[in-house]
Amino acid sequence: MKRQARTRAILGSWDAVLLIAVVAVVLVGALAIEGVASPRFWRFVTLEAIPIALIALPMTLIVITGEIDLSVASILGLTCTVMGQMWLWGITSLPLLLAVCLLLGALLGAVNGLFVTAFGLPSLAVTIGTLALYRGLAYVVLGDRAVADYPPEWTMGAIAPIPGLTIPWMITVVAVLAVVFGVVLHATPIGRGLYAMGNNAEAARFTGISVLRTKFWLFVATGAMSSLAGVFWTLRFASARADNGNGLELAVVAAILLGGVSIFGGRGRLIGVIAAVILLGILRNALQLAYVPANTLTIITGSLLIVSVVGPNVAGMVRDRLRRRRPTTP
Known part of the structure; x- marks a missing residue:
């Protein structure tokens, strides 16, 4: 009886509804719209999903704690412009560019986390402010210029397909990160603490959970992942612009x-x-x-x-x- 009740609960969950909706949309689309069933279609779906998924993974944890980060697209855009400016300066090492961009994203996320945790400001107001601030800084760095002369091995390598498939290999990076974030959220004390914070932050604090420190590092992680999405965005479109990801x-x-x-x-x-x-x-x-x-x-x-x-x-x-x-x- 317990197993049947658990099965009914799973099938009646919102997750199951979404998975059914995915299957239904695919079937209807394949029948009604020419090209939906083609491998090329799924290549574009995954290319579009990669930056959204990269940002959504850590931000899901933030929202579960009762906070939000609306500056993620601006962090992506500022990362693109910094990457472009560094290229103009003659920095041609992709690992170095990636490291600097991830550090930049972590610092920008830390600014958000600092205002929320150290000063007790609401994350909605803070990140609306930094949304405008970071996007403005992106225009300061590059203005209306576009940097688009990256090596073909970079741009083509970022969107190269998995051998034998049309799906880009970067989806495997997203899959690995999804497993990591999923394990942290659903199978560790850290994840249980995040749910506790979202339900009652004061009660979670009394149980020994470091609410402020945890939230701070979640904003740092979201900033870093937004920058990773910015690097992918720049290489996918072979263009660094201040309005990237707007x-x-x-x-x-x-x-x-x-x-x-x-x-x-x-x-x-x-x-x-x-x-x-x-x-x-x-x-x-x-x-x-x-x-x-x-x-x-x-x-x-x-x-x-x-x-x-x-x-x-x-x-x-x-x-x-x-x-x-x-x-x-x-």
Whole structure:
């Protein structure tokens, strides 16, 4: 009986709903839109999903603690411009560029974390401010210029497919990082502490959890991952510009909330976020193949963002009502 109840709970979870939605969208898209079933389509889906997933992994943990980081796309953009400026200075070592960019992202994330944890400011207000600040600094670094003369082995290497497939090899990096973040969140005391912080930060503090220190390092990790996404973005499009990734934070937040993570913290699973990233990527690319205008795609993303907030709550209410109506055996 317990196993059957657990199976019903899994099948009725929001994660399962998203996975079913992914399968349904793929089947409908393959039947209704020419090109959805092609390997080329899945290459573009994964290329688009990689930077969103890289940022969403650590930011999921932040949202579970009851915080948020809206500066991630601006960190990506500033990373792109710094990488471009370093290239103009004659720094041609990709490992050195990558190391500097990751350090930059970690420092930018640390600034966010410092304001939130040391000064007790709300993360929403802080990261809205740094969203504008970091994007402005990106324009200070490069202005309206674009750096686009990177070596072909860099640009082609970043999007090179897995041998025998069309999917880029970088997806394996995302998969490894997803496993790491998933284990930390769902199978370690650190993860249990994150859920405790999201439910009641004061109670978590009394149990011995270092709330402020944990949140600080989560912002650092999110900044570093945003910079990694910035390096990939620069090499994928072979262009470093100040407006790179502009508006990407909306896609990241939409994926996290659509994945079932509560905006109030304390609830959510990483598998749901990954499913949401895939679902949004499939929808966007399929609609582009159907020649849907860009403005309509933005409206659809916004609508999904609303659904992502309302949907899990409605599903939870339905489950609670069904549970209360179910007769109990003596």
